[in-house]
Amino acid sequence: xxxxxxxxxxxxxxxxxxxxxxxxxxxxxxxxxxxxxxxxxxxxxxxxxxxxxxxxxxxxxxxxxxxxxxxxxxxxxxxxxxxxxxxxxxxxxxxxxxxxxxxxxxxxxxxxxxxxxxxxxxxxxxxxxxxxxxxxxxxxxxxxxxxxxxxxxxxxxxxxxxxxxxxxxxxxxxxxxxxxxxxxxxxxxxxxxxxxx
Amino acid sequence: xxxxxxxxxxxxxxxxxxxxxxxxxxxxxxxxxxxxxxxxxxxxxxxxxxxxxxxxxxxxxxxxxxxxxxxxxxxxxxxxxxxxxxxxxxxxxxxxxxxxxxxxxxxxxxxxxxxxxxxxxxxxxxxxxxxxxxxxxxxxxxxxxxxxxxxxxxxxxxxxxxxxxxxxxxxxxxxxxxxxxxxxxxxxxxxxxxxxxxxxxxxxxxxxxxxxxx
Ligand SMILES: [Zn+2]
Numbered sequence: 106x107x108x109x110x111x112x113x114x115x116x117x118x119x120x121x122x123x124x125x126x127x128x129x130x131x132x133x134x135x136x137x138x139x140x141x142x143x144x145x146x147x148x149x150x151x152x153x154x155x156x157x158x159x160x161x162x163x164x165x166x167x168x169x170x171x172x173x174x175x176x177x178x179x180x181x182x183x184x185x186x187x188x189x190x191x192x193x194x195x196x197x198x199x200x201x202x203x204x205x206x207x208x209x210x211x212x213x214x215x216x217x218x219x220x221x222x223x224x225x226x227x228x229x230x231x232x233x234x235x236x237x238x239x240x241x242x243x244x245x246x247x248x249x250x251x252x253x254x255x256x257x258x259x260x261x262x263x264x265x266x267x268x269x270x271x272x273x274x275x276x277x278x279x280x281x282x283x284x285x286x287x288x289x290x291x292x293x294x295x296x297x298x299x300x301x302x
Numbered sequence: 303x304x305x306x307x308x309x310x311x312x313x314x315x316x317x318x319x320x321x322x323x324x325x326x327x328x329x330x331x332x333x334x335x336x337x338x339x340x341x342x343x344x345x346x347x348x349x350x351x352x353x354x355x356x357x358x359x360x361x362x363x364x365x366x367x368x369x370x371x372x373x374x375x376x377x378x379x380x381x382x383x384x385x386x387x388x389x390x391x392x393x394x395x396x397x398x399x400x401x402x403x404x405x406x407x408x409x410x411x412x413x414x415x416x417x418x419x420x421x422x423x424x425x426x427x428x429x430x431x432x433x434x435x436x437x438x439x440x441x442x443x444x445x446x447x448x449x450x451x452x453x454x455x456x457x458x459x460x461x462x463x464x465x466x467x468x469x470x471x472x473x474x475x476x477x478x479x480x481x482x483x484x485x486x487x488x489x490x491x492x493x494x495x496x497x498x499x500x501x502x503x504x505x506x507x508x509x510x511x512x513x514x515x516x
Contacts, residue, residue, distance in 0.1 A: 135371055142367035147360025154361060164364055171367075172374045186345075190352035197351075201320045209320060210327035212334045212341070213393040215385075220303050222338050232342070238349055245353045260351045261358070263319045284315070291350055 115246075116239040122188040123235070130178035138175055141188070146171055149196045155262055157204065166203055170196045187238035200263075237295060244294040252287035255280055305337045307463075307470035313451070314340065318347040325421070325430035325495035328394045329451040329471065332493065335392035336469035391455060395493060403456065403491055406432070414439040428496035435459070435482075435490045443481040449497040450474055457490035459483060 122144060128137035149170050153163040173195050181191055202208040212219060245253070258269045259280075266284075270277040309317075309330060316322050317330050334341045386396035390403060398420055399406065408416035414436035421430040428448060435441075435457075452472040459466050461480040466472055474480070484490045 135368065138371060139367040142370065145355075146363045146367075148355050148358040150361040150363055151358045152355060160361070163361070167363060168365060168370060168373070171370050172377070175371060175374045176377075176380060187349060187352055189356045190345075190348050193352040193355045194348060196355075197320055205324070207324050210324055210331045210394050212331050213383075216335055216393040217389060218392050219335050220338055237346070238353070241346075241349050242353045242356060245350070245357060256350075257354060259315070260319050260347070261354045263321055265321060285311075288311070288315075288350075292346075295346070 112239060112243050115242045116235065119187055119189070119238050119242065120235060123183040126174075126178055126181050126188040126191065127183050129175060130181050141174065141192075142171055145174070145189075145192050149192065152193075152196050152261060153200055156200075156264075158200070162203075166199050167196075170199050173199075184234060187234060190238070240294045241291055244291045248287055248290065252283050252290075255283045256287050259284055303336050303469045304467075305339070305469045307466055307472060308337065309333060309340050309343075309451075309471055310473045311343075313449075313473050314344050314347060318344065318351060323428060323495070323497055325428065326449070326451055326497055328398070328430075329453050329493055329495045331394035332392040332453050332455075333469070333471040335394070337471075395455075403432070408434050415441075430495045431493075433490075433492050433494060435484045435492070437484050437487050437489060439484045439490075441482045443479060445479045451495055453493045455491045455493055457484065457488040458486055459490050459492075460485040 122141065125134075125137040125140045128134040129141065146167055150163050150167040153166050153170075154160060158166070170192075174192060177195070181188075198209050198211075248256070254273070255269055258264045258272070259266065264272070266277055266280050269275075270280045273280070313322075313326075313330065317327065322330070334344060386393050386399075388396040388399045388402055390396075391399070406418045408418050411417050416434040418432040418434070419430075420432065421428075432455075437457075452466075452474075454466045454468050454470050456468060458468070459482045461482040463472070463474075463478070463480060465485070466482075
């Protein structure tokens, strides 16, 4: 289990980013924003490039995403999401909106019909965001390269399973099964954690 | 809410990737409004892609953090979204409706079957509509060609797969043959969306689609 070694570092890194993002929201801290920007801006730009988005457009969209990070950081809650998850969802929406002219349709937190998780879940069964994110990051770091690649193309680059099959010269069934295997190992690390509790 | 029929892994993964039409996203977001279990699964997928973002190689950028802060300060306040006019359905659907479900301008299709078309809003995409089925209505047996999601909003129906009540979603694979029956004294109102057909393969699919497309 090689990822166990990396885990404390992973956890510290995730924790630091979560805290910096919180500091932007609570104190309008420009040092914290600089740190968040230095970590995410180039990665967000990598996420945006491709699928009909060139470097110039990606730069422009990245700036919009990072401005949104600065302005919406006051709504960030580190007990609900890791910084990387939160930044990704903003970047994803910007890309979808750019490509098709309407934003991604999502649940609305103010919706009176929104079913909330019942309050009587015992504390030890409640989701520990930091721990889950750490587990997922570690699992990701130990995925076989071929599985990591299909996850990247599918989730990250938004390519259809058919496009990925063509690009990698694989049968579509192989693409689907690699995604399934990768998701299963990620889920398993989360379940391991639940059983240990 | 007691929900027994959920979104498939494939559907949630495509939703995460942003690979679905807005009409299907509306059905998914409505189900996620009702279903904490699918919401947790969707959240975990977002965590996964967030982890992918963290391990990505950065591309060179051409501005600094401080320049962006300055830019941000020169911008006006961000506009909050207005409340939708209709609140008896989840907001992602409420934003598309001019009136509550029972007061919509339903169009009669067949005895006991009415429809309200939503696809004008999303013309580029596949079928997108509400169906209003009277108690006892039996739809003709049929199968599906394109990806299709059905979310029950009121009442219930039963088919070969099981019983679908308010909040349940039918996320059917290609080969399912089914015959839905409205099984209580209450009308069944359902929201239906299909993915826009892939070019060249849609013609036969359309011909074979039953007239209600359910
Ligand atoms: Zn569900």
